[in-house]
Amino acid sequence: METVTLSPKYQVVIPKKIRERLKVKKGQKFQVFFFAGRIELIPVKNIKDMRGFLKGIDTEIVRDQDRL
Numbered sequence: 001m002e003t004v005t006l007s008p009k010y011q012v013v014i015p016k017k018i019r020e021r022l023k024v025k026k027g028q029k030f031q032v033f034f035f036a037g038r039i040e041l042i043p044v045k046n047i048k049d050m051r052g053f054l055k056g057i058d059t060e061i062v063r064d065q066d067r068l
Helices: 016-022
Strands: 030-035 038-043
Touching: none
Parallel strands: none
Antiparallel strands: 030 038
């Protein structure tokens, strides 16, 4: 587990091991969430990089008879 310190400007540095593992780059944007008493950073991905990520997903939906 890594520990970081909040700077006087309210900034944190993401540790190198985590940056490398997530393959984040300088200037990359993140969505920031407050959830269950913690702060979560979610990397924002380029829509072009998302192409095909759902390939092979099961799209079969079982519906109730009254929904047909």
